[in-house]
Amino acid sequence: MIEKLSLKKQFIISFIAIIITSMLLSFMTYTVELFLISKNVIYPSNYYEKQIPDIEKKINEKGIDILNKNSRKYIESIVPLQGIEYIVLDNRKYIIYNTYEKDLRKYIKNNNKPFAIPIGFQKGARFIPIKEKEQIKGWIILTYNLKPSVENQFFNRFVQYMDVIIIMMPFLYICITTYIFSKKLHKRIITPLNELKAASHKVKNGDLDFSINYSNSNELGELCESFEEMRKELKNSLDAKWQMERERKESTSAIAHDLKTPLTIINGHVELLLENENFSKDFIKKYLQVIKDNTDRANKLIEKINTLAKVDSVQFNLNYEKVNLKKYINTKYNEYKLLCNNKKIKLNLNIEDRREKEKNFNIDICVLSEILDNIVVNSIRFTDNNGEIYLDLVIDENKINFKIEDTGKGFSKEDIKNLFKIFYQGDKSRSKEKGHSGLGLHICEKLVKKHGGEIKAYNSEKGAVVEFYIDKFLD
Numbered sequence: 001m002i003e004k005l006s007l008k009k010q011f012i013i014s015f016i017a018i019i020i021t022s023m024l025l026s027f028m029t030y031t032v033e034l035f036l037i038s039k040n041v042i043y044p045s046n047y048y049e050k051q052i053p054d055i056e057k058k059i060n061e062k063g064i065d066i067l068n069k070n071s072r073k074y075i076e077s078i079v080p081l082q083g084i085e086y087i088v089l090d091n092r093k094y095i096i097y098n099t100y101e102k103d104l105r106k107y108i109k110n111n112n113k114p115f116a117i118p119i120g121f122q123k124g125a126r127f128i129p130i131k132e133k134e135q136i137k138g139w140i141i142l143t144y145n146l147k148p149s150v151e152n153q154f155f156n157r158f159v160q161y162m163d164v165i166i167i168m169m170p171f172l173y174i175c176i177t178t179y180i181f182s183k184k185l186h187k188r189i190i191t192p193l194n195e196l197k198a199a200s201h202k203v204k205n206g207d208l209d210f211s212i213n214y215s216n217s218n219e220l221g222e223l224c225e226s227f228e229e230m231r232k233e234l235k236n237s238l239d240a241k242w243q244m245e246r247e248r249k250e251s252t253s254a255i256a257h258d259l260k261t262p263l264t265i266i267n268g269h270v271e272l273l274l275e276n277e278n279f280s281k282d283f284i285k286k287y288l289q290v291i292k293d294n295t296d297r298a299n300k301l302i303e304k305i306n307t308l309a310k311v312d313s314v315q316f317n318l319n320y321e322k323v324n325l326k327k328y329i330n331t332k333y334n335e336y337k338l339l340c341n342n343k344k345i346k347l348n349l350n351i352e353d354r355r356e357k358e359k360n361f362n363i364d365i366c367v368l369s370e371i372l373d374n375i376v377v378n379s380i381r382f383t384d385n386n387g388e389i390y391l392d393l394v395i396d397e398n399k400i401n402f403k404i405e406d407t408g409k410g411f412s413k414e415d416i417k418n419l420f421k422i423f424y425q426g427d428k429s430r431s432k433e434k435g436h437s438g439l440g441l442h443i444c445e446k447l448v449k450k451h452g453g454e455i456k457a458y459n460s461e462k463g464a465v466v467e468f469y470i471d472k473f474l475d
Helices: 007-038 047-067 069-078 153-159 162-204 219-275 281-312 325-341 365-382 413-418 428-434 440-450
Strands: 084-090 095-098 115-118 123-132 135-145 321-323 346-353 361-363 388-395 400-406 454-459 464-470
Touching (some): 007 162, 047 084, 047 123, 069 084, 069 095, 219 281, 325 346, 325 365, 325 388, 361 365, 365 388, 365 400, 365 440, 365 464, 413 454, 440 454, 440 464
Parallel strands (some): 346 388
Antiparallel strands (some): 084 095, 084 135, 115 123, 388 400
């Protein structure tokens, strides 16, 4: 859960966790020490210092006899040698016997009262005068440790520094917990950063087929989300670029192929005419007609290519003009009706005006005519003799919708999928027979989109349907 929080909150929580954990561990350490001390497993720092008064009392009870070397056993019976050492001196400060090796005689004062002084780090000394009739006959110096200790000598070497360790433990715990929580925080931060680093290398190498799966709603999550969006946009852009490049290559190949066919026919007929001068006038006329037909075919292809180039150009602009749509569509209906007569096709026109008040539309009439001409001519081309074509127009306040439906064989699944792609001709044998280049509907789609609309193709019970709308008009 914490990794979903913002980085600021993660830092604050980690800091608080470090402090609280260190305090708990320190408290536990102090508690354990106190427990061990209460059970006499560990002797406290003043353990031996507390025993000095009893030892001093026993020494005073012994009197000057304590200065005799024979009293050594007695001294060692009342002194715990593990934590207390001693020096026995005569009245001239000469050592009679001892266990403490360092010279402490310089600290002896001229008074006849016992006193205590520190003699180093965690060590003290008690100076006890041995008197007889108020005369000092000698001294006993007891040195004692002021640090924790245990009975076991091996462990005692470690325990005697416990006070220092106890003081240092909070700082040690802070260091340890800081390392642990910092490592966890580092892992939470470095994981998405490593993923971003790996992703940037993939992008650098042109590999965009991956995704960043880091969904936490913090700064790093936002960064990963932004990078993922950038990757998607870049992939879409490159895919579009690759698609355009592929279409360009296909277009070049298709243009070359479509131009080659009529040019080859023209070339073949011209060669035959040049090789033989004895052709009859009718034969020559027939050949010239073939040459003319294929020249027209090549010219039409070039015109469509030029139209496509203009539409794709950034300089292409719509030339708006006010048009009475009903009057316009009736004029086009009469034009198309003449074309239909050649195949005895019945053309049906239906206009539905949903506007409250009739008005003219500001549209590019040439563009609209180009769209309708391509679609209707295609319908005529693929509708059998004695068939029917339906031209429906629905006029709304801010939208016009055209539907061209015929009684032909309709579109195949392949047609519906690729109909508006450049140079798509559907069934190859049918395309050659019907004589179209595969540019018309592609141009229609681009022109419709220029006018803010959409175009689609589908099948109905009657046959094929191409429907489009326009909703971009100049006010």
